[in-house]
Amino acid sequence: MQTANGPVPVGGTYDYPDDGRRGGLRYALVVPVPAAGDFDECWADIWPADTDLTQLLFTTALPARHPSSQTELSQLNTTMGTSLDPSEAVRSRATRFSALAGAGLGIIIGSCGAFTRRLEMSSALHSGVSRRALTHMLLIESGVWLTLAGIVSLAVGVLAARNLGDELRTTLALSSIQIVVAVVLGGLAGTCLAFAAIRENQLFRYFKIR
Template identity: 35%
Template sequence: MTVRALFYEAYRNVGTGTTRTVLLAMLLGSVVVAAIFVDGLTIRQIIAEADRFQRSAASVLTVDAPGRIDGARCEALGRIPGVRASGAVRATDDKLTSVVLPDAPIPVSEVTPHFPRLLTGDLDPGEGVVLSDEAADLLHLGTGASFDAVEGTARIAGHYAYPDDGRRPGFGYRALIVTAANTLFDECWVDAWPQIPNLRSLLFSTVSGDGSADGDGPELAQLNSSLGVSFDGHARFEARITRHLPLLVGIVSCAVGLGALRLRRIQLASSLHCRMCKRDLIAVQLLEAASWIVPAACVGACVALILAAAEGRDFAAVAAAELRFPVTAALGGLAGTVLGAAMSRERDLFRYFKDR
């Protein structure tokens, strides 16, 4: 048969409803979309857990060595790829006391210039103190405002949130004053995401000296350990329960393609009896199969891209994962069609009539 004849034969079967295009497209499309939603919800849960891990500051590691943290080294960790922020902090005996609230002095800590980036909030790069939200709310003042304190006029350079979500206490009601990094501090904080395997050893490199005489060494801790020590998003993604779902969709699609032709086995065997060669039969059936595979795959691809776009910064990874479903569905449908056409034999025509 000529190419034109092959296309005409397929067009005629699709147009007369012999191919069952609408039914098969709806069936396969429903399977693909349902699978995409199931896998998408699983991936979204993993992303939500990762976001929660970050928002709760569980990704922040600290090393505690009072009076022995090199502020400059700690600040330098922020230049390492994967480190989002780093900074050093030291406690002081100073208090910041508002004239209008003399009974609520605010404890003061001195920090290196990049330390405020470790804490969420609105930070103005100008000079002044950085207050916790609790302290700022108590004063009813926002970023850029000034207030009279016993120690003198203080300007609020920014504020930060420090909720009681499992984080180490001590910074929920506090004022941070930025100072030079070329001195010694008590702690070094580092926030890295994704987590860096050798971050702990890098933190220890900020400690100066050999320890105190009583043998106390630097203590490494997690700012918030309530969500676990680490979060390996890649491992969770690869181990998710729906990771093999695209293969199942491909198998189902193959079964749909095979089943659709087995329902037409008399027609196919009759075509072979009329001297249509097996190659032409397979070609016609593939053209017919495209009429229901392509719409189903396109709908699945659109749904996959919409779900991926909803994840924002993780668009590429989610899209790559979800687009496997329409791809495997298309390949499975074509494979089932080829298998169904190849199984058709002229000598079985009368047996098919008898079974019918």
């Protein structure tokens, strides 16, 4: 790039999205200089949020050379607010009940899966098969298809998160595991509850309904 002092090589360009951030750097020329002397601004990039950051930034300020000068703090992008409480954000997130909802869904699916076989189960009880043996059989069968469904769901979650950052991938993986485990346990519980409601003496009524 030609300047009044001669040509200046350009090392590269940078993206500066129009997402609400301060626009002063959109057309700025950034020139690296030695970290010595005084500067107009001190920038900090921190994660996770730290309430002590404000006080730490004030330690970089030099005594005022003019009575009218003062130190100002600002945020590069205030679109999402000027403060962050991670604990409150986690407690109030929309997906905080995902595992509970998954358990409820599992109970419904497991109950439906077992109760649709009420004629078969009642007939087995009438033939002398013990309730304990039938419970074990239902739990094994339900556990197999619930586990397979959970594995497929986890695979879908992993594929969906493959382009995310490491932290987001880990978070999504942990959340997916919690939901899958809740669904599987809920499905097994629903199977037991539905089977507990099946009675041998209702065999003929089940047959008529069928």
